[in-house]
Amino acid sequence: MKGDNPIKHFVLAFLLALGCYALFYKAIEHRRIRKGPWEVTFTTTATNVPTLIINQHKLAITNVQIAFPEQVAPSTNALGDMKFTVPQPVPFPVPFGKCVFMDTTFLPGSITFKLYGHTVELLPRVLVIDQQERPWVTDSVNTLHPLEIRP
Numbered sequence: 210m211k212g213d214n215p216i217k218h219f220v221l222a223f224l225l226a227l228g229c230y231a232l233f234y235k236a237i238e239h240r241r242i243r244k245g246p247w248e249v250t251f252t253t254t255a256t257n258v259p260t261l262i263i264n265q266h267k268l269a270i271t272n273v274q275i276a277f278p279e280q281v282a283p284s285t286n287a288l289g290d291m292k293f294t295v296p297q298p299v300p301f302p303v304p305f306g307k308c309v310f311m312d313t314t315f316l317p318g319s320i321t322f323k324l325y326g327h328t329v330e331l332l333p334r335v336l337v338i339d340q341q342e343r344p345w346v347t348d349s350v351n352t353l354h355p356l357e358i359r360p
Contacts, residue, residue: 240315244268246294247317247331251304253282259305261329265317268333274350275338277305280325293320326356 250262259282261275282288287304293313300307303322310321310330320331330337336345338353 242294242316244316244333246292246313247320248290248292249303249320249331250290251288253288257282259283259325261305261324263331263336265331265333268317268345270345270347272348273336273345275324275329276350276352277325277327278352279355280305293318325353327353 244267245265248264248266250264252260252262254260254276259277259280263273263275264271283304289304291303293311294316296311296313299311300309300323302308303324306322306324308320309323310319312319317331317333319333322329322331328337328339335342336351337343338351339356343351
């Protein structure tokens with residue numbers, strides 16, 4: 210009788226584990242990124258009103274606007290499009306304030322902004338503005354006026 214070679218068994222087990230790892234990694238990564246990121250445009254209207262335009266095409270969220278009348282828009286150099294795909298340490302600046310929370314583990318994820326004193330949360334299920342849930346409505350405009358400071 211010929212003896213079994215243990216190295217052959219270890220190599221076979223290693224190759225099997227490596228193949229399973231590659232297959233599952235690819236499947237999980239596909240599931241993680243398949244819906245794509247939040248796409249947020251920081252812009253101004255013709256009357257210089259700072260406005261956010263939010264899009265997430267896989268969730269059928271398009272052209273949802275948040276306007277901040279009575280606020281001063283930053284210089285046009287700071288405006289533009291942002292895609293929230295890669296996580297980064299928070300808080301970090303955005304044109305109208307800062308991003309205070311970002312979870313992009315499974316896209317689109319959750320993003321929370323502090324903008325002109327307002328809290329704006331982008332969640333796949335709902336838009337939350339100042340702790341008030343609002344349904345995602347395509348081509349809607351949400352107008353946020355300055356907050357009253359109460360003693």
